[in-house]
Amino acid sequence: MTGSQRQKQKQATRQNIIAMALQQYGENGFLKTRTADIAHASKVSHGTIFAHFPTQEELIVSVIEEFGNRISARLHELTYNTSGIVDLLSAHIQGLLEYEAFYTRLVIEGRLLPKDARNTFILIQSTISFYLGQVAEREMEEGKIATLPIHMIFNSWTGLLHYYLINSDLFAPGESVLLRYGDEILNFYMELLAPKNID
Amino acid sequence: MKSLSDYAMEDEKKDYCRHCSRPDGTMQSYSEKLQSFVKLIIKTQGLDIQVATTSAKAMMMRLPAWEKFRETVDFGN
Numbered sequence: 001m002t003g004s005q006r007q008k009q010k011q012a013t014r015q016n017i018i019a020m021a022l023q024q025y026g027e028n029g030f031l032k033t034r035t036a037d038i039a040h041a042s043k044v045s046h047g048t049i050f051a052h053f054p055t056q057e058e059l060i061v062s063v064i065e066e067f068g069n070r071i072s073a074r075l076h077e078l079t080y081n082t083s084g085i086v087d088l089l090s091a092h093i094q095g096l097l098e099y100e101a102f103y104t105r106l107v108i109e110g111r112l113l114p115k116d117a118r119n120t121f122i123l124i125q126s127t128i129s130f131y132l133g134q135v136a137e138r139e140m141e142e143g144k145i146a147t148l149p150i151h152m153i154f155n156s157w158t159g160l161l162h163y164y165l166i167n168s169d170l171f172a173p174g175e176s177v178l179l180r181y182g183d184e185i186l187n188f189y190m191e192l193l194a195p196k197n198i199d
Numbered sequence: 200m201k202s203l204s205d206y207a208m209e210d211e212k213k214d215y216c217r218h219c220s221r222p223d224g225t226m227q228s229y230s231e232k233l234q235s236f237v238k239l240i241i242k243t244q245g246l247d248i249q250v251a252t253t254s255a256k257a258m259m260m261r262l263p264a265w266e267k268f269r270e271t272v273d274f275g276n
Contacts, residue, residue, distance in 0.1 A: 119257040123261075133243040152245070
């Protein structure tokens with residue numbers, strides 16, 4: 001095997017471990033998942049995991065980074081031709097739907113994770129808050145939505161989404177809470193943003 | 200950078216994006232970029248200024264143009 005082939009195989013193994021870890025963390029959570037579980041799911045030895053990720057923290061951060069890259073790319077793709085807030089927030093829900101279990105764990109266990117992982121989470125949130133801020137400012141100028149602070153527009157949206165995700169066992173046991181309530185949450189949220197006509 | 204409009208001044212020869220450029224098309228300095236990034240995080244997410252600064256540094260560190268400033272990042276671990 002040539003050096004370049006070895007490098008490709010090494011990269012493929014690393015990507016496979018990250019993909020399996022993403023799945024395992026989504027199913028069992030960051031704190032409960034053991035590296036042995038990830039090794040088993042990845043069909044590699046326990047030692048191989050540590051050859052690629054010397055510490056558990058490094059593995060967790062790499063997986064969150066991978067999720068961040070995927071969700072950012074997906075959001076970029078979904079929002080490329082979107083024109084308004086409804087389209088953007090709908091794209092946000094669509095993007096999260098693909099990683100709902102993992103994202104829910106990230107929200108629930110976020111504060112217990114290493115600082116580096118926390119920063120990566122802020123980076124992920126920055127992608128959507130940036131897009132949302134741009135569209136919201138335009139729609140405020142056009143009078144399509146009420147004039148509100150940008151950070152409160154973003155925080156109230158994520159607050160609503162996160163409440164349903166954290167309590168998905170109460171709202172949609174055994175199924176996707178975003179699939180079941182996504183439209184209702186979005187419609188309600190747009191009602192909140194609607195310009196207020198005070199006579 | 201995926202499309203022409205992502206490049207500074209829509210110039211594909213530039214190796215930085217429009218978000219890292221000044222109005223005249225030149226690249227912002229590290230401190231200019233950091234300051235605007237922190238402001239953006241606070242404006243769009245309402246985070247505490249210290250948290251926003253640490254996060255902005257961590258984000259910039261991942262971008263090739265700013266990687267050399269790695270040593271200025273304190274993750275507080």
